Amino acid sequence: MTARARKRMSTIRRRTWALLGLLSLVAAFVVTFVASSASSAPSSHGTLGTGIECTSGPSFSLKTSTGYISQPDGNSVFMWGYTTSTGSFQMPGPVLCVNEGQTVSVTLTNPAVGGVPEPVSIVFPGQSGVAATGSAGAVDGVFTKEAPPGESVTYTFTAEEPGTYLYESGTKPEKQVQMGLYGVLIVRPALGALYGYNDPQTRFSAEYLVLLNEVDPELHHAVELGQPYTITTRLPRYWHVNGRSFPDIIAANGASWLPTQPYGALVLAQPYDPFTNPLPILVRYANAGMDNHPFHPHGNDLRVIARDGRLLRGPGGEDISFMDFTRTIASGQTYDLLFRWDDVDPWMTGGAPVPVTIPNLQNLVFKDDMTFYSGDPRLGCKGELPVGVTANNLVGEYYLPWHSHAVFEFTNFDEGFGGLATVVAILPSETPEGC
Amino acid sequence: MSEEGNRVSKRPIPSTLTRADLLKLGGLGAAGLLAGGAWAAAARGGASSGLSAAVPTRVGRAAAPAAADRFLQVAATDGYMALPGRPAYPDPDVYVFGFVHVDADATVNELDVFKGKVQQPAPIIGIVDEDDVYWTMTNIGLVVRPDLDDSHTIHFHGFPNASAIFDGVPEVSIAVPVGRSFPYYYKPHRAGTFMYHCHFEDVEHIQMGMQGVVYVRPDSPYKWAYDDSATAFDRQFAVHLTEVWTTPHDNLEAIQETIWSDYEANYWTINGRCYPDTLKPNNDPSLPSQPLSALIQVNAGDRVLLRFINLGYESQAMQLPGIAMTVVGEDASRLRNSSGLGTVDLSYETSTIYIGPGEARDVLFTAPDFVSPGLTDPGNGKSYNRYWLRNRNVHRLTNDGYAGLGGQVTEVRVYNPSAPLGAQTHPNQTYPEFSPPQIPGTSPPAYYKNPWIVF
Numbered sequence: 073m074t075a076r077a078r079k080r081m082s083t084i085r086r087r088t089w090a091l092l093g094l095l096s097l098v099a100a101f102v103v104t105f106v107a108s109s110a111s112s113a114p115s116s117h118g119t120l121g122t123g124i125e126c127t128s129g130p131s132f133s134l135k136t137s138t139g140y141i142s143q144p145d146g147n148s149v150f151m152w153g154y155t156t157s158t159g160s161f162q163m164p165g166p167v168l169c170v171n172e173g174q175t176v177s178v179t180l181t182n183p184a185v186g187g188v189p190e191p192v193s194i195v196f197p198g199q200s201g202v203a204a205t206g207s208a209g210a211v212d213g214v215f216t217k218e219a220p221p222g223e224s225v226t227y228t229f230t231a232e233e234p235g236t237y238l239y240e241s242g243t244k245p246e247k248q249v250q251m252g253l254y255g256v257l258i259v260r261p262a263l264g265a266l267y268g269y270n271d272p273q274t275r276f277s278a279e280y281l282v283l284l285n286e287v288d289p290e291l292h293h294a295v296e297l298g299q300p301y302t303i304t305t306r307l308p309r310y311w312h313v314n315g316r317s318f319p320d321i322i323a324a325n326g327a328s329w330l331p332t333q334p335y336g337a338l339v340l341a342q343p344y345d346p347f348t349n350p351l352p353i354l355v356r357y358a359n360a361g362m363d364n365h366p367f368h369p370h371g372n373d374l375r376v377i378a379r380d381g382r383l384l385r386g387p388g389g390e391d392i393s394f395m396d397f398t399r400t401i402a403s404g405q406t407y408d409l410l411f412r413w414d415d416v417d418p419w420m421t422g423g424a425p426v427p428v429t430i431p432n433l434q435n436l437v438f439k440d441d442m443t444f445y446s447g448d449p450r451l452g453c454k455g456e457l458p459v460g461v462t463a464n465n466l467v468g469e470y471y472l473p474w475h476s477h478a479v480f481e482f483t484n485f486d487e488g489f490g491g492l493a494t495v496v497a498i499l500p501s502e503t504p505e506g507c
Numbered sequence: 508m509s510e511e512g513n514r515v516s517k518r519p520i521p522s523t524l525t526r527a528d529l530l531k532l533g534g535l536g537a538a539g540l541l542a543g544g545a546w547a548a549a550a551r552g553g554a555s556s557g558l559s560a561a562v563p564t565r566v567g568r569a570a571a572p573a574a575a576d577r578f579l580q581v582a583a584t585d586g587y588m589a590l591p592g593r594p595a596y597p598d599p600d601v602y603v604f605g606f607v608h609v610d611a612d613a614t615v616n617e618l619d620v621f622k623g624k625v626q627q628p629a630p631i632i633g634i635v636d637e638d639d640v641y642w643t644m645t646n647i648g649l650v651v652r653p654d655l656d657d658s659h660t661i662h663f664h665g666f667p668n669a670s671a672i673f674d675g676v677p678e679v680s681i682a683v684p685v686g687r688s689f690p691y692y693y694k695p696h697r698a699g700t701f702m703y704h705c706h707f708e709d710v711e712h713i714q715m716g717m718q719g720v721v722y723v724r725p726d727s728p729y730k731w732a733y734d735d736s737a738t739a740f741d742r743q744f745a746v747h748l749t750e751v752w753t754t755p756h757d758n759l760e761a762i763q764e765t766i767w768s769d770y771e772a773n774y775w776t777i778n779g780r781c782y783p784d785t786l787k788p789n790n791d792p793s794l795p796s797q798p799l800s801a802l803i804q805v806n807a808g809d810r811v812l813l814r815f816i817n818l819g820y821e822s823q824a825m826q827l828p829g830i831a832m833t834v835v836g837e838d839a840s841r842l843r844n845s846s847g848l849g850t851v852d853l854s855y856e857t858s859t860i861y862i863g864p865g866e867a868r869d870v871l872f873t874a875p876d877f878v879s880p881g882l883t884d885p886g887n888g889k890s891y892n893r894y895w896l897r898n899r900n901v902h903r904l905t906n907d908g909y910a911g912l913g914g915q916v917t918e919v920r921v922y923n924p925s926a927p928l929g930a931q932t933h934p935n936q937t938y939p940e941f942s943p944p945q946i947p948g949t950s951p952p953a954y955y956k957n958p959w960i961v962f
Contacts, residue, residue, distance in 0.1 A: 307768070307769075364822060364863065366822070366863035366864040366865050366866065368664070368865045370674055371667070371668070371674075372667040372668055373665070373667055373838065373840065386851060390850075390851045391851070392851055392853055394840060394843075394853060395840040396838045396840070397664070397665035397667075397701075397838040397839065397866075398665075398838060398863060398864070398865035398866045400863035400866065414667070414668050415668070416667075416668050416696060417668065417670075417694060419670045426672075427639065427641075427692055428690040428691075428692045429690065431689060431690075433681065435684075435687050436681040436682065436683060436684065436687065437658040437681065437682040437683065438681065438682075439658075439677040439682060439707070440678075443678070443679070443680070443681070444678065444679040444680075445672065445679060445680045445681060446671075449670045449671075449673070450670070451670070470679075471679040472676070472679065473676055473678075473679065476864075477820075477863070477864040477865025477866075478820040478821070478863075478864045479709050479713055479820055480767045480820055481820075482709065482710060483767045483768060485766065485768055486764070486765070486766040486767055486768065488708050488709060488767070495679075498671075
């Protein structure tokens with residue numbers, strides 16, 4: 073077996089693992105929600121293992137840590153990361169959730185043992201009036217106060233504006249952010265935790281984080297070996313959503329086989345219905361990388377409602393949100409978007425047969441002899457798949473990828489259908505008649 | 508007979524229809540069949556004038572129109588494209604994959620003549636809001652790499668709320684192997700500029716050239732980009748940006764693998780051509796695989812719609828010095844809040860169209876007054892003023908480093924109104940333009956290349 077073939081087998085095995093995780097998520101959703109009366113939207117997907125898992129504030133005690141993450145092609149990469157003071161190494165840092173108006177304090181300790189062997193810090197882009205006080209050995213860095221090994225710094229600020237923000241290292245950021253010292257801060261509006269902003273139109277049924285980054289494993293290897301870190305040689309080989317590369321990203325939060333990468337991003341949605349499913353899904357994009365990433369959701373356009381933690385409003389307060397089928401997220405930028413899927417044609421009611429004859433599936437190709445396709449073009453219906461094709465579909469749901477359209481980023485090193493991507497699953501709200 | 512009366516009735520299972528059935532339904536008898544969507548247009552009532560794939564007008568259409576059925580087919584194959592300055596080794600032409608337009612009801616056995624006759628980029632496809640679009644894709648295989656039995660798909664990029672089976676992502680639906688067809692179906696519910704590409708081994712197949720513009724026009728007798736008179740235009744041009752990284756093309760031809768994270772483009776194209784080829788007219792015989800011109804020829808005072816798409820893997824910054832551009836649509840949504848339902852016009856005037864991979868912009872400009880004496884166009888003898896449309900990422904104004912200006916550059920030619928250009932009958936019209944190469948032995952003539960399929 074060649075190295076390439078081994079790698080491919082490894083990818084396929086990993087994909088199978090990810091699929092198992094995904095299927096358990098969808099199955100849980102189906103059992104707890106679809107099979108119920110579906111009279112109310114789920115308040116949270118957190119208990120089902122996907123969606124945003126908050127570390128709640130307003131006071132946070134973080135530390136630095138080092139460890140390894142796992143890539144779908146079998147590689148592992150040495151990283152530096154933020155974690156909670158009682159936690160173990162994780163990538164990315166904890167999702168810090170606070171409420172508008174709260175005084176937020178973040179104490180960062182850089183342990184002498186197990187921490188980062190150089191001064192570290194946190195900056196909070198989008199926050200104003202951040203004050204920093206340090207322990208006796210803390211030092212003033214270029215951008216903020218820093219904690220050398222064995223020291224700590226406490227940053228305090230008032231969370232004045234609701235929205236999605238990055239937090240990241242302010243020390244040698246070309247090295248430390250690339251090494252993994254970054255995370256997301258969510259400021260919830262005064263209107264309530266089920267709203268993105270102080271506007272009733274921003275109420276959501278569920279929320280998801282899409283936190284982007286790119287990884288050059290050669291740079292990480294240099295740091296691991298104590299060799300020079302030369303940023304000008306940077307050539308990303310992996311791309312992350314929430315610290316994982318596709319397809320790992322569709323496995324559950326806290327999947328046991330990704331012990332240092334706790335956050336998934338499988339998006340679960342159901343068709344819009346004005347009575348039973350009226351609320352959209354809130355998607356929070358944040359780009360912690362150095363490159364701009366054009367992110368393209370299949371399924372439906374997303375409404376861009378906020379940029380860098382500010383609701384899109386004109387000078388007279390008018391709504392200036394807009395629809396996009398690709399949004400380029402600049403380095404360091406965040407966007408908040410609303411997603412809903414409309415059964416406009418309609419594919420689910422059972423009254424509208426697809427107006428073409430789908431060829432015999434034996435005469436078509438299922439890539440790698442597996443598919444997410446149900447065997448029936450209608451939402452909620454299942455058909456027969458050819459013998460030998462592994463069926464990953466549970467109840468006739470649709471799976472649609474959301475991915476970088478700089479398509480070389482939609483890979484793991486050299487294997488396609490990986491990297492900077494996740495999947496949305498469109499689940500039927502009932503089994504339509506006539507399947 | 509009214510136009511309504513001529514329209515083909517809606518049929519639930521078009522794959523069982525033959526072209527002859529359609530023509531009978533249209534009451535037209537033996538209308539000639541052509542390359543292009545012309546036969547379908549003919550079935551709608553334009554029989555005698557069906558030879559040109561003209562943008563049909565909807566004057567006289569009933570107040571509450573029924574959706575029309577639109578049939579088209581593309582075939583997936585391979586071939587070579589020309590890039591200026593490319594050295595003789597390994598090959599002066601570059602190996603590519605692509606989609607070509609073929610007769611809508613041709614079966615796979617009738618498509619051998621198209622094998623290896625690739626087109627770059629894939630044809631512009633223009634369809635109508637709320638129509639039923641039956642878009643067949645047939646995989647006729649690769650001539651240069653017959654060992655490479657790659658499947659293909661159509662992904663209608665930006666098309667909302669499709670069934671997964673029509674979304675074209677092979678891992679979550681199906682792919683079409685060599686020798687097979689698949690009937691994609693789309694019913695657009697809004698106007699705007701979209702794009703399409705193959706999603707099978709996407710990083711490779713998109714780069715290899717399986718990409719094109721598809722736009723939806725409003726169901727209106729007027730030339731509007733959106734259902735909004737503020738988007739009226741006299742002439743429209745697709746401006747399809749992409750890049751070529753020749754390494755994987757040469758690797759594929761030489762049966763080698765590519766590491767995609769090494770991506771490093773060395774040619775930048777508009778409508779599949781690098782400057783100076785961008786200026787050559789449509790169907791120029793010197794560019795047999797690249798029939799779509801990037802030249803923008805307009806009369807002084809014309810309202811001009813540029814439909815920008817970017818299916819490369821890099822962001823670009825297109826400028827048109829001397830002429831202000833107004834962005835009226837983004838990603839096939841009119842730039843108004845609430846997706847066109849709102850009251851706030853978000854259009855903006857700009858000198859730079861910054862456009863990322865997978866993004867689209869609908870851009871209007873008014874051609875300035877003609878200033879004498881201008882230049883003389885050797886192709887048509889008319890006088891014009893010259894403006895440049897080019898990428899402000901100026902390191903990309905090169906053809907792989909070979910001498911002279913190259914890459915994503917073309918001209919906007921504004922003609923003297925005393926000897927104006929004729930009205931535009933199809934997108935990206937050039938004056939003059941060549942006929943596409945005819946398939947030998949076909950009568951009435953059929954053609955290898957059809958750069959635009961417009962309904």
